[in-house]
Amino acid sequence: MNRVEVRNLEVTYGKRTVLALDRVVFERGGFYGIVGPSGAGKSTLLRVINLLEKPASGQLHLFGEEVDLSTLSYAKGMPLQRQMGFVAQKPSMFQTSVYDNVALGLRYRKRNRAQIQALVEEALELVELSHLSDQRANTLSGGEAQRVALARTLVCEPSLLLLDEPTASLDPYNISIFERVIQTIHRQKHTTILMITHNLPQAKRLAQTCMFVNNGRIVERADTEAFFHRPHCTELADFISGRMIC
Amino acid sequence: MMTQDVWEVIWLSLQVTTVSVAIGMLVGIPTGTLLGLYSFRGKRLIVALIYTCMGLPPVLVGVVVYLLLSRYGPLGALGLLFTPEAMIIAQVILVTPILAGLTMSAVQAKERTYWETAKSLGASPMQMMITIVREARGGIWSGVAAAYGRAISEVGAVMLVGGNIEHHTRVMTTAIILETRTGNFTAGLQLGLVLLAISFLFNSFLMAGVLNQMRSRRR
Numbered sequence: 001m002n003r004v005e006v007r008n009l010e011v012t013y014g015k016r017t018v019l020a021l022d023r024v025v026f027e028r029g030g031f032y033g034i035v036g037p038s039g040a041g042k043s044t045l046l047r048v049i050n051l052l053e054k055p056a057s058g059q060l061h062l063f064g065e066e067v068d069l070s071t072l073s074y075a076k077g078m079p080l081q082r083q084m085g086f087v088a089q090k091p092s093m094f095q096t097s098v099y100d101n102v103a104l105g106l107r108y109r110k111r112n113r114a115q116i117q118a119l120v121e122e123a124l125e126l127v128e129l130s131h132l133s134d135q136r137a138n139t140l141s142g143g144e145a146q147r148v149a150l151a152r153t154l155v156c157e158p159s160l161l162l163l164d165e166p167t168a169s170l171d172p173y174n175i176s177i178f179e180r181v182i183q184t185i186h187r188q189k190h191t192t193i194l195m196i197t198h199n200l201p202q203a204k205r206l207a208q209t210c211m212f213v214n215n216g217r218i219v220e221r222a223d224t225e226a227f228f229h230r231p232h233c234t235e236l237a238d239f240i241s242g243r244m245i246c
Numbered sequence: 247m248m249t250q251d252v253w254e255v256i257w258l259s260l261q262v263t264t265v266s267v268a269i270g271m272l273v274g275i276p277t278g279t280l281l282g283l284y285s286f287r288g289k290r291l292i293v294a295l296i297y298t299c300m301g302l303p304p305v306l307v308g309v310v311v312y313l314l315l316s317r318y319g320p321l322g323a324l325g326l327l328f329t330p331e332a333m334i335i336a337q338v339i340l341v342t343p344i345l346a347g348l349t350m351s352a353v354q355a356k357e358r359t360y361w362e363t364a365k366s367l368g369a370s371p372m373q374m375m376i377t378i379v380r381e382a383r384g385g386i387w388s389g390v391a392a393a394y395g396r397a398i399s400e401v402g403a404v405m406l407v408g409g410n411i412e413h414h415t416r417v418m419t420t421a422i423i424l425e426t427r428t429g430n431f432t433a434g435l436q437l438g439l440v441l442l443a444i445s446f447l448f449n450s451f452l453m454a455g456v457l458n459q460m461r462s463r464r465r
Contacts, residue, residue, distance in 0.1 A: 052362050074371055082368035092363045095381060104377075105367035156368065 001064040002028040009058035019216040029190040033207030041216040042196045051077045085158030089165040091149035093137035101137045105156040123151040143174030163195040212236045259417040263397040266337035274342045278349025299343035308406030311336045328409040336403035341393035352385025
């Protein structure tokens, strides 16, 4: 019940297998860092879990609910989707105000007006953007837009938060706010977080457990301290030290 | 032309054009939205047909509708030939592909950007469709403007199926032709200017509406 589990996952593009996992488990309330070279299959893993991509085969167990990912329809996947939140590297803002962008997920869930207002204001306060509530979202800077995207996701109170290199194009100030917010959410709401990052110090700072993905497989998984200081496989050691040739 | 006649012609033009575009919107916008959002077998053929029909020669449409509605045609019993209804049918055939094609392009352009975001936020299939149509509204309104422009300035088809009958099926474009043929170029030009003014006013209202909608906030 208290876990996210992906089993027998295989994602293929044409004849090429880009991701093949027998079993991977994420415990409820855990903070997982996912690292690996570009094209390793990290984003594909998150997109498959978030039901944005259909694999050739695979089962997903999400906090007690079990589905076959290869045959799951849009409508049947919707209740699961609503337990998750996803923040991509580049946020896409809807052509409306910041407030309406953040409110969108709540409107999809048919929350009433008063609830929406209270939750949106709280979320904007959390990401320190209350003053931009009325501004049009497509006039925001990249860092502000990413914080709005985070608020838009968190306002729906997901049990599983999927972050795909969310700070890759942010400046240090926005990164610090972003990190503080996800740490707060993780601590206060025990949200399970899966975060892909190429920023190894960031993975060290935030994650409790780290995973190294390469060539579509999870090559190593360990608690963060051991992952960075006592890597078992040479691939990971090379990756961490910057010697890996992709 | 008497002033009363001019108003009559303008009023009928507006009626025929507005009803045609409204019917075209009812058919074309949902069709374009579905084509923009979903892939299915045979879609390429449908899209190719729509693009072809966007450039349909009005005279050809006029002839086909004329043959359908003529006394010995398959729909002759309806007695619609040389009526405003026949003109509306011809114009609907002309504007619907424009509305469907431009809606499809607008939706496709936004679909790529917003599908994943809306799905991640938990949109149901219907909510997803509404969200993407909302995001594509600028492009869809451009389609409506193009369709309205085509309908109000159309002459070949409405002349054939309407017959340019005074006090019955005479609209601005057919009146301009009549005035020109009788050597009354001044009246023809004046009607042309009225036509332009109506088009300008319609597009201005449309633009103002779109901009206002895009600025609006639904707290």
